[in-house]
Amino acid sequence: MLANTDVLRQIQKVRQPFNLNAFSQAAARTVLANRDVFKEQIQTVLEQREVVQRGLKSIKGVDSYPSATNYILFRTNHDSKVIFQGLLERGVLIRSLGGRNCQVF
Numbered sequence: 001m002l003a004n005t006d007v008l009r010q011i012q013k014v015r016q017p018f019n020l021n022a023f024s025q026a027a028a029r030t031v032l033a034n035r036d037v038f039k040e041q042i043q044t045v046l047e048q049r050e051v052v053q054r055g056l057k058s059i060k061g062v063d064s065y066p067s068a069t070n071y072i073l074f075r076t077n078h079d080s081k082v083i084f085q086g087l088l089e090r091g092v093l094i095r096s097l098g099g100r101n102c103q104v105f
Contacts, residue, residue, distance in 0.1 A: 045070055 064074040
């Protein structure tokens with residue numbers, strides 16, 4: 001967005017924290033319009049979400065929250081930077097929300 005600094009400041013106040021860009025929105029519309037094509041992949045994501053959810057629940061010091069989305073929010077009493085780096089080294093990308101909150105994607 002190109003605008004006056006004061007306008008941008010006001011828009012920043014109401015912008016969603018993890019908003020989607022135009023490309024992501026167009027991709028989502030395409031998937032929704034062609035849901036049957038993606039049905040198998042959607043089912044795989046749902047199944048794997050459950051696998052990850054069960055795995056998180058089995059780890060002492062990790063509390064995960066129920067999810068109906070493509071990510072899982074979890075809280076840990078372990079250092080989130082250590083968790084982030086260890087998972088990244090294993091090919092798992094998470095978003096650290098600061099402190100001890102993380103999301104698995």
